[in-house]
Amino acid sequence: GLQIDQEILAVDLHxxxxxxxxxxxxxxxxxxxxxxxxxxxxxxxxxxxxxVSQKGKLWxxxxxxxxxxxxxxxxxxxLASPAHADLQLQWLDVxxxxxxxxxxxxxxxxxxxxxILTSMRYASHVLKIIVYVSTQxxxxxxxxxxRVVQYLIKNNILVSTIDLRPGKKVVVNxxxxx
Numbered sequence: 001g002l003q004i005d006q007e008i009l010a011v012d013l014h015x016x017x018x019x020x021x022x023x024x025x026x027x028x029x030x031x032x033x034x035x036x037x038x039x040x041x042x043x044x045x046x047x048x049x050x051x052v053s054q055k056g057k058l059w060x061x062x063x064x065x066x067x068x069x070x071x072x073x074x075x076x077x078x079l080a081s082p083a084h085a086d087l088q089l090q091w092l093d094v095x096x097x098x099x100x101x102x103x104x105x106x107x108x109x110x111x112x113x114x115x116i117l118t119s120m121r122y123a124s125h126v127l128k129i130i131v132y133v134s135t136q137x138x139x140x141x142x143x144x145x146x147r148v149v150q151y152l153i154k155n156n157i158l159v160s161t162i163d164l165r166p167g168k169k170v171v172v173n174x175x176x177x178x
Contacts, residue, residue, distance in 0.1 A: 024069035080106035
C-alpha cells in the first residue's frame with residue numbers, strides 16, 4: 001500500500017508490519033523509518049522442513065513444527081498429522097543422515113509409536129514398508145535398521161513391516177509389501 005513520493009511521516013509502521021505478517025511465509029518482520037525518505041524492512045521467512053496432512057490438504061510445516069501454508073509442489077516428506085511434529089522431525093533428521101529418503105511419517109497415538117510409512121528409499125531402492133519406532137531417535141537403532149535394509153535388498157526379501165524395538169531387536173515381518 002506504499003506509494004512513491006508518499007509522505008514518510010504518514011506511514012504507520014504497525015499497519016505496514018501487520019500487512020507483512022498476513023503472509024504465511026513471513027515469520028517475523030522489523031520495519032524502521034530512516035528520514036528523510038527511506039523505510040527499511042528486515043524479515044525472516046519461515047523455512048519449510050516437511051509436509052503435513054491436515055483436513056485433506058498438504059501443508060508446509062516449519063522447522064519448529066508450525067503450519068505455514070497449504071502446498072504440495074515441493075518434494076518434502078509428509079507428516080501425516082501435526083501431533084508430535086517435533087518427534088517426527090527428529091526421526092526424519094536421523095534417518096536422512098543414514099541415507100534414507102522418507103516420504104511420509106505418521107504418529108500412531110493408540111500405540112504411542114511413530115510409524116514411518118509408504119515409500120522409504122535407501123540408495124536407489126524403494127522399499128514399501130512400515131517401520132514402527134518408539135520415543136526419541138536412537139542412532140544405534142537406525143544403524144541396525146540400515147544393516148537390515150541392506151540385507152533385505154541384497155537378498156531380495158519382501159517385507160511388510162520392520163519394527164525397531166528397544167534394545168538390539170529389529171523384528172521383520174516377511175511377506176508382501178503393502
